[in-house]
Amino acid sequence: MGEFLEMGGYAAFVWPAYGLSFGLLALLAWLSLKGLKDTQKMFDRLSADAEIDERKSDK
Amino acid sequence: MFQGKDLICIRGERLVFTGLGFSVSPGGALVLIGPNGSGKSSLLRMMAGLLKPAAGKMEWNGENALDDFDEHASNLHYVGHHDAVKPVLSVLENVRFWAGVRGAEIDDKNILTALDAFDSKHLADIPGRFLSAGQKRRVNLARIIAAPAPLWLLDEPTTALDRASISLLDKAIKRHREGGGIVVLSTHADIDIEAATILDISDYSLKKIKQGAA
Amino acid sequence: MKQFAFLVRRDLSLAFRQGMDSMMVVVFFVIAVVLFPLGVGPEPSTLARISSGVIWVAALLSAMLSLERLFQTDYEDGSLELLALSSLPLEVTVLAKVTAHWITTGLPLIVAAPVLAVLMQMESEGFLILIVALLLGTPSLSLIGAVGAALILGSRRGGVLLSLLVLPLYIPVLIFGVSAVDGAIGGYEFKAQLLILGGFFIGSLALTPWAGAAGLRQALE
């Protein structure tokens, strides 16, 4: 196991390369999901406001 | 004959007007009215071909005007919010350029006559940077006389003009119509155009249409 | 054709009367090159080694700087709309404006280049090829830059944005321009590079007016 982690002496390059890659991909995925959720929330709030306005104007 | 049918205009992501139609025959005039943001400028730009309608038809003498941009452009003059007067060129050079780029006669006599129609002959040698807003507008209007075209599209042409200049514009429009020309202009109702069709653009906004349906 | 010449003449006379604008581009070019001896030291062999690269990079930057104004003033004062509505196709209008722009900024750069080559201790074998390469390369720079200049009309942060869009596209011209000069100095092949530069020029002459006009149309909408 230790030998595997050492990567023949290249551990300092191989593991960061993989860590960075999958870390960045995870970050981008998380940001995209969060963006979708935030925008959806904003839309729900705005459309609720709009409905209230419309009901007011109907009266 | 200049006609539009079922025109829809979308600016940014806003529906400005929809289902708008118009028709002007030779010698006719169309006056666009409506509050700010109702799309007067957009409609004029659309008529000029600068702005593509999201849907609808536009015809010039029975032929599709949206087909060939350059062909349609050669039939019209457009006066927008900016006067396109270059500060380092003299008035004469400015007008000569705009006449020449349309392939019109560019001898000085023709251009001076055009300037004279807006009482700007005396400005001929003055560089554009010395002109006031009203003088610039007059130079811009002289440009459309220097190179004749049957369709005039004037977006608030009276802005910055004093009363005397407005009556000059009045006369120019009258002459143009007598020669079979068509004028479409937007205005805040400070110009008196005889026998003009009035088009209130706010009638074609989504809100009005909804109200009408309800 | 008559109207094309008409438009070029008008842009030229505008540029001449505003005098300083195109002068400033040349002055920028000179200053940018002069900074290098001050930065890397005055040693003749070092300077000679980097001379062609420095002159080309400075030419790229000056061309790019001057392009920001290519359509900007016409866009702001309403002239661009009227040019679009003139009987000239917009593609030809773009070409005319680029021609005038190259005459007022590209040519002065080429005139100044040999002087800078002397300052940079370039070997004299390279002079002629430097001029030929600039003659073939700078029109491509103006043409490609015109597309960028059309795209940024009406945007925020125009100038910086333009460099971001245009400089990566200038890389091929830079590579072959420098390589031609270095080839001539080192006694290697340089004709192929010049031919490729000429090819770039013809290619961009055929394609960029088209893209530039599309850029202007969307800016005017």
Next chain:
Amino acid sequence: MADLHRFANPTRFLKLAGLIQPWALAVFLISATVGLYMAFFTAPADYQQGESARIMYVHVPASWMSMFCYTVMAVASAVSLIWKHPLADVSARATAPIGAAFTFLALATGSLWGKPMWGTWWVWDARLTSVLVLLFLHIGYMALQGAFDDRVRAAKASAILALVGFVNVPIIKFSVDWWNTLHQPASVVKMSGSSIHPSMLWPLLIMAIAFKAYYVWVLLVRMRQELVANKVRILRLKQVHGG
């Protein structure tokens, strides 16, 4: 009113996206697991570069992805300019940050690979230089997208830019290769296809599939976000104009 794309609710797209998304995620998770396993356990160490060659299995697929994303952007831009399909524009816009991320990864992993091989973090190797220029192109595209207040203008301007950039990519590649042979012919990988051993090719291809699936999944998330954002903008405009 059928012409009013922008106001049309893209229900069909959303339905399709909902169907595809879980599959894309599953494909990504499975192929990434298999790919990683093969990269570390079944693929042999390189006889010259030793274990450091394993970086190849992220570096090469990432640089493929950077080109792939730029191509998608250019194609989507062409579709959006010619047919004015609103989803094309949305997909081009949503692709840009993913492409930029993969391009950055290709550079970073290339640098991590280059350090033990060349002894420096950066060498002006033909592949790395081309990828660097590609990163500039991605960034330029995103900058232009963000430079306009009007979304429609931003979409049109950046679509033209993507097409111009795309035409230039092979020219830039050719120039950089030429320049590289003049100066230094060294390169870490030469992907000539036939010379690569299947035990190394398979993990490469499977990782490429994993990245593509990841791309599809994130693309759909971002497109859905863009579509909701469009609806938000329309609501805001309604508030202002009372339309």
